[in-house]
Amino acid sequence: MTLTEKILAAHSGRADVSPGDIISIDLDLVMANELSAAVAITEFRKIKGATKVWDRSKIALVPSHFTPNKDIATATLSKMMRDFAQEQNIEHYFEVGRGGIEHVVLPENGFVGPGMTIIGGDSHTTTYGGVGAFATGVGSTDIAAAFATGEMWLRVPPSIKITYEGSLRSFTSAKDIILATIGQLGVDGAIYCALEFAGPVIRELPISGRFTMANMSIEAGAKNGIFPVDATTEAYCAAVGKKDYTIYYADKNAEYAQSTVIDCSKIEPQVAIPWLPENTKNASDLNDIEVHQAVIGTCTNGRIEDMRQAAEILKGRKVHPRVRAIVIPGSQKVYMQCLKEGLAEIFIEAGCVVSTPTCGPCVGGHMGVLADGERCISTTNRNFRGRMGHVKSEVYLAGPYVAAASAVTGHIAGPEQLGKPVAA
Amino acid sequence: MILKGTAHKYGKNVDTDVIIPGRYCNLIDPVELGKHALEDLDANFVKKAKPGDLIVADTNFGCGSSREVAAVALKGAGVAGVVAKSFARIFYRNCINTGLPIFECPEGVDGISDGDTITVDADQGIIRNESTGKEYKATQFPKFMQDLIAGGGLLNYVEKRLQEKAARTT
Numbered sequence: 001m002t003l004t005e006k007i008l009a010a011h012s013g014r015a016d017v018s019p020g021d022i023i024s025i026d027l028d029l030v031m032a033n034e035l036s037a038a039v040a041i042t043e044f045r046k047i048k049g050a051t052k053v054w055d056r057s058k059i060a061l062v063p064s065h066f067t068p069n070k071d072i073a074t075a076t077l078s079k080m081m082r083d084f085a086q087e088q089n090i091e092h093y094f095e096v097g098r099g100g101i102e103h104v105v106l107p108e109n110g111f112v113g114p115g116m117t118i119i120g121g122d123s124h125t126t127t128y129g130g131v132g133a134f135a136t137g138v139g140s141t142d143i144a145a146a147f148a149t150g151e152m153w154l155r156v157p158p159s160i161k162i163t164y165e166g167s168l169r170s171f172t173s174a175k176d177i178i179l180a181t182i183g184q185l186g187v188d189g190a191i192y193c194a195l196e197f198a199g200p201v202i203r204e205l206p207i208s209g210r211f212t213m214a215n216m217s218i219e220a221g222a223k224n225g226i227f228p229v230d231a232t233t234e235a236y237c238a239a240v241g242k243k244d245y246t247i248y249y250a251d252k253n254a255e256y257a258q259s260t261v262i263d264c265s266k267i268e269p270q271v272a273i274p275w276l277p278e279n280t281k282n283a284s285d286l287n288d289i290e291v292h293q294a295v296i297g298t299c300t301n302g303r304i305e306d307m308r309q310a311a312e313i314l315k316g317r318k319v320h321p322r323v324r325a326i327v328i329p330g331s332q333k334v335y336m337q338c339l340k341e342g343l344a345e346i347f348i349e350a351g352c353v354v355s356t357p358t359c360g361p362c363v364g365g366h367m368g369v370l371a372d373g374e375r376c377i378s379t380t381n382r383n384f385r386g387r388m389g390h391v392k393s394e395v396y397l398a399g400p401y402v403a404a405a406s407a408v409t410g411h412i413a414g415p416e417q418l419g420k421p422v423a424a
Numbered sequence: 425m426i427l428k429g430t431a432h433k434y435g436k437n438v439d440t441d442v443i444i445p446g447r448y449c450n451l452i453d454p455v456e457l458g459k460h461a462l463e464d465l466d467a468n469f470v471k472k473a474k475p476g477d478l479i480v481a482d483t484n485f486g487c488g489s490s491r492e493v494a495a496v497a498l499k500g501a502g503v504a505g506v507v508a509k510s511f512a513r514i515f516y517r518n519c520i521n522t523g524l525p526i527f528e529c530p531e532g533v534d535g536i537s538d539g540d541t542i543t544v545d546a547d548q549g550i551i552r553n554e555s556t557g558k559e560y561k562a563t564q565f566p567k568f569m570q571d572l573i574a575g576g577g578l579l580n581y582v583e584k585r586l587q588e589k590a591a592r593t594t
Contacts, residue, residue, distance in 0.1 A: 022566055022569075035491065036491075038452065039452065042452070046579055047586070049586040049590070050582070050583075050586060120490075123490040123514055137514055138490060138517060139491070139517060139518035139521060141492060141518070141521035141579070142517060144579070145578050145581075145582045148582050148586060149582055149585050149586065149589075153572075187487060188437070188483055188487065188512070191484060191512065191513065192513050221487060223513055363489075364441075365446055365449075382439075384442065385465070386442065386464035387441050387446070389447075391463075391464045
């Protein structure tokens with residue numbers, strides 16, 4: 001069995017499972033944000049016989065998308081979730097100011113670990129595959145059902161194995177690798193499948209980079225993306241206080257629907273141009289594209305390692321006069337760490353906004369919505385039409401190095417294309 | 425159940441952001457959501473679509489966000505069903521859970537043009553293009569999903585599971 005199949009078998013009380021089997025799995029963690037929770041709570045209330053959630057210690061509720069609330073409608077959604085958390089005595093509720101973006105908050109608080117089954121009312125729940133969990137996004141009614149039963153039915157996905165060979169070039173990050181992968185697979189290349197990441201480059205990758213890659217598995221249509229557990233994973237779990245987990249390994253004779261090898265030595269910093277994440281190009285080939293805004297942060301690239309990459313570029317440099325650069329640490333912890341390390345100062349000196357943690361601009365919600373004809377270079381995960389605002393605005397996806405470099409030059413640029421920083 | 429209406433045809437990778445843009449994700453009411461269905465893909469859709477019409481699309485329909493309001497918005501706009509070559513997986517589950525009929529049928533999609541009148545026998549999965557007289561068979565749902573749909577959807581299934589659990593513990 002593959003790594004995904006091993007975890008699903010163990011959580012469905014079966015000796016083995018095969019792709020296509022429809023099984024019911026026991027869930028270790030169920031997550032929702034204020035958008036998915038509001039509908040889930042409404043559905044939960046309709047279930048006869050469900051007055052209490054199945055396990056108040058295995059549910060995490062995180063206001064993140066339109067928070068701090070931008071208007072009355074979104075404040076109402078947040079209030080619904082807050083009231084439900086109090087009523088059900090939910091152990092893990094992260095109020096504004098004590099949390100941030102769910103996919104940054106849950107790992108750093110030790111809630112996700114190897115071998116777990118996790119569903120979330122957010123498509124980027126795939127992020128937790130970074131530590132070897134089976135994690136997938138679902139809609140609100142599935143969340144309501146999980147609140148009541150702690151179970152979910154699913155079809156066992158075939159697995160696609162992607163092996164990353166070679167070594168990373170300078171200024172090429174996990175984001176560039178996953179963008180290149182989606183460029184190769186296509187946005188439906190892994191539809192209904194699991195992605196299993198492997199190879200020497202993966203073994204060298206810090207957990208933050210693994211989260212970035214697992215996060216975007218959904219952009220290839222995958223049900224989940226998963227990394228093998230190794231010493232790096234175990235060190236991460238120890239650091240965040242994650243205990244009591246089970247490590248599963250793929251069998252040597254596991255069957256994969258497809259196996260692909262990607263040579264990372266050939267991957268330059270990447271940019272995905274509108275309107276799909278599969279439209280990947282080398283950043284250095286897009287120098288004639290002017291940008292008006294840069295967003296650095298979110299569930300894809302809002303961890304401290306991402307902030308350090310952006311700061312490395314922005315230190316001693318200035319954001320281009322035409323560009324608004326918006327830096328969004330993914331959580332209060334990341335924000336605090338930015339302050340301690342002097343990164344916030346670097347960003348502000350450069351002329352960036354440093355925002356409270358929020359999903360805001362990524363979903364065209366608030367804190368950086370685009371007008372007609374505006375163009376943004378962004379470390380987010382989707383560049384669909386109208387994603388960040390006006391239907392005629394454009395989002396170009398990139399990693400923190402490229403987003404920061406482009407903020408400085410005013411057009412899409414790789415870090416190697418920058419001049420020397422001014423004396424700080 | 426027989427569905428009959430005009431086909432509104434779209435291409436590949438119709439994402440949930442164009443089905444219902446993020447700026448409307450602060451809404452819950454199906455009718456309000458329906459007013460903005462497909463707004464960023466086809467601003468005329470809501471004006472031209474009549475209740476009971478169907479959407480016909482290429483591969484990976486509903487890719488992107490987990491927002492269940494995408495399925496709800498289509499229903500709110502009066503869409504009776506979606507025929508596509510393939511569906512993104514979260515959207516697929518959301519349609520089953522919200523009761524929006526979906527049909528996977530690559531040949532049917534190729535054989536239907538924008539504006540054709542189509543009839544769908546939802547129980548048999550037979551799609552008939554009334555404009556050409558041709559018939560197509562949609563991929564059958566696995567047995568479990570058929571039972572789930574026939575049993576009144578996920579919440580009814582959950583109620584049964586809760587009863588089973590209660591019976592085991594008493």
